[in-house]
Amino acid sequence: MTTHLDRLLFAQGGQCFFCLKPLPKAEASVEHLVASANGGTNDDGNCVACCKALNHLLGSKSIKEKMQIVLNQRGNFQCPSSACAQPAPPPSPAPAATAPKAALQSTNGNPSAIDLVLADLKKRGASRPRKVATLTSTIKALLKQHQKPNTDAEIVSLIAELQKRGKVIVTDTKVSYRLG
Ligand SMILES: [Zn+2]
Known part of the structure; x- marks a missing residue:
């Protein structure tokens, strides 16, 4: 029936x-x-x-x-019961147009390379590297120490990102800082 x-x-x-x-x-x-x-x-x-x-x-x-x-509920209606409250499977991530630079990416809660560099530079206070070459080797050593990718290309892109964020100003071979 x-x-x-x-x-x-x-x-x-x-x-x-x-x-x-x-x-x-x-x-x-x-x-x-x-x-x-x-x-x-x-x-x-x-x-x-x-x-x-x-x-x-x-x-x-x-x-x-x-x-x-x-x-x-604005189009995303959830019934107030446990039977219905199971979360929908997470949408599969859209493929990124360009692969993010590993050095700039924070993975599984580890600080990203750029965060490590910023923290290290802040810690150094007045004794920050004054030249691009010194900054490069400082970053390289730091990334190596944290087992992050530390090829020249990674470091170049890191310094470029620091400049983009306005944290670092590069004039010819000299570096100044706006770390706040
Ligand atoms: Zn329902």
């Missing part, structure tokens, strides 16, 4: 009417859009299958209040 709930669930493709998550029958209940208390009928046209928790929340609110609840 097919129940009202079975019929509604089938018509909805086995999904909750509101959150569109797969809805096991044990978690499902019949929601009367116009509540029975407000004169709503049992017809399929007035009924949807949805998560029990949401049905409970909507209760016998007016259809206006219900619409407001749905609209307030």
